[in-house]
Every structure is written in C-alpha cells, then in structure tokens.
Amino acid sequence: SQELEQSPQSLIVQEGKNLTINCTSSKTLYGLYWYKQKYGEGLIFLMMLQKGGEEKSHEKITAKLDEKKQQSSLHITASQPSHAGIYLCGADLTNQAGTALIFGKGTTLSVSS
C-alpha cells in the first residue's frame, strides 16, 4: 500500500480560485517536503515542514503540518496559470539520517483562465 497518499489526484480550477492539496501518511512524518514539477522536468523545492503545527508561506502558497505529524496540506490562494503543474509531497518516514524521501503519487493542477 502507498505510504503517502495525496489527494486529489488531479484538480482543475479557475484562475483566481483557492485550492488545497492534501498529503496523508500512514506513519509519523519526521520531515515533509512539497515540490512542484512540470512533466519531464526536475523538481522545484517549495517548502519543508518538520514540527507539528508548523506553517510556512511563500508568495501565495501556504503549507501546514498537522499537530500529530501525519498529514500536511498545501493551499494556494488566488491561483494563477503559473501555478499549474504536478505537486508532489515527499516525506522522511524515519528519523534516521541519510534515508531517502518517499513520495506520494502527486497532484496534477490545471488552472484555466
């Protein structure tokens, strides 16, 4: 089974609308990373969350890690066409140094103008 579940799998929103993407883990999250990717290209780092209850913002994107550290949400305010792409959450599922991030299946976002 998938250790990290992302929802929704895909999303189409009208320009200017808000949206939320969720990432839920079956295990404790020791670090949660959000990335954006355009198909066939590398990952663009957005934010990293480590502490329960932590919230970070960058421009119109806000990410939160819930208190129990098993779920994170990414919220985009007033979406723009430039926000379109694939959003991936990656997680440290152990607190051991040197382990790889495990990724969710991604959320494909389309923004219509």
Add this chain to the structure above:
Amino acid sequence: GAVVSQHPSRVICKSGTSVKIECRSLDFQATTMFWYRQFPKQSLMLMATSNEGSKATYEQGVEKDKFLINHASLTLSTLTVTSAHPEDSSFYICSARARPGSYNEQFFGPGTRLTVL
C-alpha cells in the same frame, strides 16, 4: 540552495546498449545520493541509495546487476543502465543529502530522460 547536476539531460539509445548517467553535487559534499525513476504520470520511485565508498542499497524489485551504481567520490554518483530495453525508458532523477551535521534537505537534479529504441 545547493545544486545537483545530471548529465546527460536526454539520451536515446538502441536496445541492448548500456547508458551511464552522472549525478554531481556542485557546491557541497554528498555522502549519500539517491536514484529515483519516474514513469509518465506517476510519482518518483526510489531505486537505490548510493553511499560514498560502499555498495549501493537497492530497493525491492530493482535489479542491481542491471542498474549499476558507483559513488566513487563525495560529489559524484553514476547510474549505468546495462543492456537497456524499451521498458527501461523513463525519467531518472538523482538527489543528494549533504554531509551529516549540515542542513538535511534533499537536493534534486534536473533529471535524465532515457529513451530506449
């Protein structure tokens, strides 16, 4: 943030040939590098963990004799796809973590698109 490069960015090869992909950390030393594979419209799947100076650790289902990994220095890991077949066509991405004690973010390369004819 730190920079990780990959070379080549795209490669097309004939079935049965071997292809080498390089992953370099440009401004930091990486004791650990990771290789992921991404099929179209799917997420990144971890293939193996590459440790400098020791053998790589492969994920279940990944053939170590087919995907040879060498991490000869603190800034370079290579993935060689041996006797490539069309089903090996994919997007390969490497990433690196800095030395223990420094910022633990995982930095990703830009990826290599492999097409096997």
